[in-house]
Amino acid sequence: MKILFITTSHNGLSQRAYVELSELGHQINLQLATSDTAMEAAVRQYKPELIIAPFLKTAIPPSIWKKVPVLIVHPGIRGDRGPSSLDWAIMEEWEEWGVTILQAAEEMDAGDIWASHNFKMREVSKSSLYRHEVTQAAMLGLLEAVAKFESGTFTPEPLDYQNPAVKGRLHMPVKTKDRDIDWNENTDSILRKIRAADSAPGVLDEIAGEKVRLFGAHKEGALKGEPGAIIVKRDGAICRATGDGAVWITHLRQHPNGIKLPAALVLGDKLKKVPESCLSPFDDYRGLATFREIWYEECGKVGYLHFDFYNGAMSTDQCWRLQQALILAKQKETKVIVLMGGADIWSNGIHLNVIEHAASPAQESWDYIVAMDNLVREIIDTDTHFVVSAMQGNAGAGGAILALAADLIFARSGIMLNPHYKKMGGLYGSEYWTYLLPKRVGSQKALEITEKCLPMGTAQAKAIGFIDEHFGQNVDSFCAEVRERAAEVASSPAISWLLSQKRKNRTVDEAIKTLDQYRKEELSCMRDNFFGNDPSYHIARFHFVHKISCSLQPDPEAIEKYTLNNATSRNG
Template sequence: MRILFLTHSFNSLTQRLYVELAERGHEISIEFDINDAVTIEAVRLFQPDLIVAPYLRRAIPEKIWRHHLCLVVHPGIVGDRGPSALDWAILNGEPEWGVTVLQANGEMDAGPVWAATNFKMREARKSSLYRNEVTEAAVAAVLQAMDRFKSGSFTPSLPGAGARGQWRPLMGQSDRRIDWSLDDTRTILRKINSADGAPGVADELGGELCHLYDACEEDSLRGKAGEIIARRHGAICRATRDGAVWIGHLKRIIPGEKTFKLPATVVLNGTLADVPEAPLPLDASPDRKTYQEIRYEEKGGVGYLHFDFYNGAMSTEQCQRLLEAYKQARQRPTRVIVLMGGQDFWSNGIHLNRIEAADSPADESWHNINAMDDLVQAIITTDNQLTMAALRGNAGAGGAFLALAADRIYARAGVVLNPHYKNMGNLYGSEYWTYLLPRRAGERGREIMENRLPLGAAEAKRLGLIDDCFGANVDEFSARIEAIAQALAGDPSYETQLAGKRQRRARDEAAKPLAQYRAGELERMKLNFYGFDPSYHVARYNFVFRVPNSWTPLHLARHRRVRRKIAVTV
């Protein structure tokens, strides 16, 4: 079918649905919902069989839904209505939630139901639930709705009187306000989790009005409720009446000014002199409840290196800490090192927010990319162990090429990869991609870089970027990864495989040293950072400050490409 995606942005859910439907042979075109006139024009140009709205912030124009079937993906159970569906579910401690696919009509979220899928709720950030449970449920529900549409025999119906869902208003800051003297730890976590991603919970810290994000429980530190009692790697620990919580990121509230998220200690710099550091060993127990971005554990000759950075972004300092942890892992008497990344994201490369906040974004971009390169180089040149990358979550830009540095690469079946840089102002990219991509994909590497579209795990396997994909969820995937790693460590041919790895690296180095790949990439990157073309800096600013889209890029809007070509020809 010809399917038009009408969406506010090309977010994680929209990308996953794009991948799933394209994998099934559908012709997909995408239009950002900027205004009614643009939307109506997109429908006229593409003439879709079906319109799918994975992520909207306003109603579809009547001129469209009157004449085309429009399936709206709503992150709520049947009967749920309103713009804060998942927020209320988290705040109210719902044990089960769901996704409903509705037919657009004259009322928001009130159309006939085509499909619905429910899931068990985790105690987690809204952004994490959205990228995992909500996304998986949405894929299942959309595919079911499409099957029903194609059958021609299904008649959708309005939610019945027994539907559990109800209308709920936009959740405001008053609904999430924290009373540090009265609220217990669980309540505080729910309030911050319900706002994670956006809009955050408004609060005051150290005399600064801020939005709070990225919270987790602390199991041992204690203090007077409301006080900041510790700090660790950019996060602050704040005491509650019955425990403590870590807050990883803040966003200043400055009336009349745009601000963006940064690590909490960066925002509160200068006010934390009396707050002690709370160091944590790299091999701290995985059962601990605390803030830990990097963690290492060993099982049966295998070392597992976890690095769970917020939104997958890796600053200069985080890259350096991860490199030191990796060097320690290399010194251990293990046979296999598994790079686990984080649950929501494996890695998304350089930290654009930290770069934007620097005195010289160009200089910080340079430091950050070199720190990423140092890390990738260490993985490529590891010759005393075999390495595995285990992608539980999505990976993009430099993070995707960081994964390619490993000897073996596996991804969860629902993972989406964006192994390209050009969407960030025609950034050239580094992380040794000019060496790693051809090694994996051969001549298809150039097409992957130019395509600028997301790849599903199945397609990445066909292209040779990864070795395999499996696992319906993170737990299932992680269990399979452990089995593969243990088998590899105990394989009778292990020494032969390790010797083969050393020989290949020696041949590659003789043909063209890694230093030459890096120098060539960084020469192009220096132009991005310091050259006359400001495209990278403009694109980064727009990304960091969430500047609304003013048009849909042509690599997404297939329906506009022919028109553009005709205009150029004329």
């Protein structure tokens, strides 16, 4: 069937729907909802039998939905209407929420219902719910709705508020005052407000006389202080006291036009007198809740190294800290190390916002890629342990390549992989991808992946050898099976043989072409991206970070700042 996607952005849900419907044999075309004219032109060009809107922030014009059926993915239970569905569900403490597939109609979100699936709520951010429960429920609903549409016999259900099964209602958009924080409130109330606005728009607040938006809230289980005061800082985050405890805030955005950054970067000298609260990845903090990006746990002969970075973005410092944690993990008397990444996102590699904020984005880009290469090399060179990558969430760019440095790669079923760089202004990429990717999928497929820059589902990833296995419909079931499989490897009589073969294979590969040579060649290309005459990477990063149309150009002075042809780079 010919299906047209009309979407505000081709996000993780849109990508997954695209991949899974394509795997079922449907012909999918994609149109961003940039304007009525663009959407209408796409309908004329592709002549779809069905239109699907997986992620929409603007209305589809009647000129389209009156001619072609349009199915809209709405992140709310039956009867819920309005643009702030998940926000209200979190703030009103709903125990169960859902996703409804409804048909576009004159009245927003009031069209006939094709499918609906509910889920249990977790006490997490809106973005975390969206990446997991919402995406899973949406896929169940979409596949069901498409099958019903194909049958030609199904009649969708009109929205009827008299039906006791319809528990939703019209919600007005959440306003700034609805999220206002009184720091004398209890911790849970404050957490709900921040989580309901994360990853957008953030909660508007004031710190040291500066208006900022708050993101990345974590509960603190031990520290207390004067409500509203910044008690301590850790790894770029700040800890603020509440009426009955404290919360960590990892990221801030200066209001109204700043970019989202680690809180310490935004506040700068305002934190001079705030003490640092260091926490080792190997300290369990007495089992209490707190903020930590990197932590280690051990079970039997298996060590699990978690790295849960906000939105999966990794800065120079984060790469360095993760490498140091891995070095220490390798000194443990274990046989297997499992790289767990984050529950929401495995890794997306380069932290473009931190780079954009730097005095010299070119130099910071270079420092990052050197640190990331060092981390990847640390994994590749691990000959004392069998290393497993356990990808709980989506991965992109260098973050997807990072997983390939391990000996065995598991992925949660349904996550999306984007192991390519080129869309970021022709960025060449490093992380030893020219060694790791062809070794996994072959030279021809590696070229296809990096040139076509298409999202990849887990079924395809396994078929081509990018990953070894995929399983688990949710994080809990995935992690449980990862632990079982890792324990089996660690306790296997063949573990010594596996490690011996690993060393032999590395020796053979090194004799063919050294890792140093791969790195030198990749970094030569990256140096051109960062410091060369072509500013494409810097312009693309500017557009991405500031969320502006790629048709607009940054100020010429900004381009000059970004290219910094006379900057000196560190040796890789």
